[in-house]
Amino acid sequence: MRIAVLALGSRGDTQPCVALGQELAGRGHEVTVVASHRYAPLVTSPLTMAPLSVDPAAIVESEEGRAWLRSGPLGFVRGLRTVVEPLAEKLVLEVDAACKGAELVLAPALGAFGRHLSERYGMRHVLLHFQPSEPTRCFPNPLIPVRTLGATANRASYLLLERLAWAVLGRLADRLRAGVLGLPALKGDPFTLDRAERVPVLCGVSPLVVPRPPDWPGHVHLTGYWRLAGGGLPGDLEDFLQAGPPPVYVGFGSMAVTPRLGEQVVEALRLAKVRAVVQGLEVRHSDDLVIVGEVPHDQLFSRMAAVVHHGGAGTTGTALTAGVPSVVCPFFADQPFWGRRVRELGAGPEPLPVRGLRAGALAGRLQHAVQKCREKSAQLGRRLAVENGVKNAADLIEQR
Structure with missing residues (x-):
């Protein structure tokens, strides 16, 4: 076909x-x-x-x-x-x-x-x-x-x-x-x-993350995530990861960010006493902070202590599948929804909207994520890792 x-x-x-x-x-x-x-x-x-x-x-x-x-x-x-x-x-x-x-x-x-x-x-x-x-x-x-x-x-x-x-x-x-x-x-x-x-609908989200509503019609399907395997990580990033304890990741996808947001993030990392991998923010490289461009999140997130992100559907799914806690800082659109789901699943603290983000609040949520959300995050990650969303979706396509 x-x-x-x-x-x-x-x-x-x-x-x-x-x-x-x-x-x-x-x-x-x-x-x-x-x-x-x-x-x-x-x-x-x-x-x-x-x-x-x-x-x-x-x-x-x-x-x-x-x-x-x-x-x-x-x-x-x-x-x-x-x-x-x-x-x-x-x-x-x-x-x-x-x-x-x-x-x-x-x-x-x-x-x-x-x-x-x-x-x-x-x-x-x-x-x-x-x-x-x-x-x-x-x-x-x-x-x-x-x-x-x-x-x-x-x-x-x-x-x-x-x-x-x-x-x-x-x-x-x-x-x-x-x-x-x-x-x-x-x-x-x-x-x-x-x-x-009754045009078929394939929703590339896991029912472990959003249970299928009982009032959905039969032509609407929750298939599980459609995961694309990434390649390896750059050598300098590998060196940083191996040089100390697991860092946290901070990145907000394609969202519009300001220099002030970068300043608050850096101060939060200092207060939380964590190393970090930062993507897309105006920050300076240091011994405890490395800046990256495009890297495969599926390869990176599993090696993090926690992931700070905007709550995009794809980033949220990748972080949950990696089995690490998320700190969701939503900007708009569906991001608050995913932040609530992360908290309700026990895979992260209360979302911290980016509009009110302050270093102290972010540091507190990072500490909460690392100290109190690791076990539930790991349990959910193990269950998501064995799902095969693309197989489920392709099976449904071929049945039509």
Whole structure:
């Protein structure tokens, strides 16, 4: 079967798509990964890469993109149009060209690329979720930064945010459907249409981390994480790791960070009396602190005493699988949700929102994580390590 996998996001979105693609290719399918050219090194034979000139990392690293990321949940949704619209026609053209020969497309829900391509070419589509995004009474949409709104409002929160997103993006989508794809306007929003047709949903999250809600329909599946094995660590980093006790990792992915945040982190590390591996912050190298660029987190985290991160879905899953405690410092979006899940699982302390991060509070949480969360983290990590999310997902794809 000819399969196109759309990885339309950051490295954290791309890696699980590549892992799923590798599993499918190993079963004899012809798999094309459609992703930013920046991530071409991740896509190796037998996968085929269809590089996109639109680079999400470059967008979020720009001044406009950083302001967008700081704008909060509603600002983020509104900013989708401001930041994405100038690039949208080129993106749609490139995705269309990459997928036109496929028999099946695996795509995220946002943007409804799977539905557009299915209508244009008659191919099947499957939705890929990286957080639990199907309506449920058990908890609100992960973009809502509270634990619960009550059963009825929890379920309604998903529909509200979907309609808000489509109110922002719908007109743009219909213009692109007409002007680029030659399709009529959608009759309704794609979320409702996909549910009505019971389009399969594969959520690359472990049920050990988020138990499957009992009110989810049968076409929505929690498969387990889609893990992509990384390579080795750089020699200078290996030397640092072997020169002393396990350090802590500090990094906030593609989030917009400030020099002040770096200062608070360095002071917290001093107060907690720990060595550290730091990624993406403006800090100085020292005997007890090493600065790294892109490194395979799956190889690094298992050698840490704790991991301080922003609570992105991918980073959270990697840290939990590594069996080490997390200190989650959420910025926005679904990150508070993952911070709460880490605390509820006993794999970390109360989340520390980055907006109020102070050195003393971070040092206290680091000490709590290392002293009180190691056993439960290790137990959960051992159970996650034997899950095979890509196998589960590929089995479901082949059953359809």
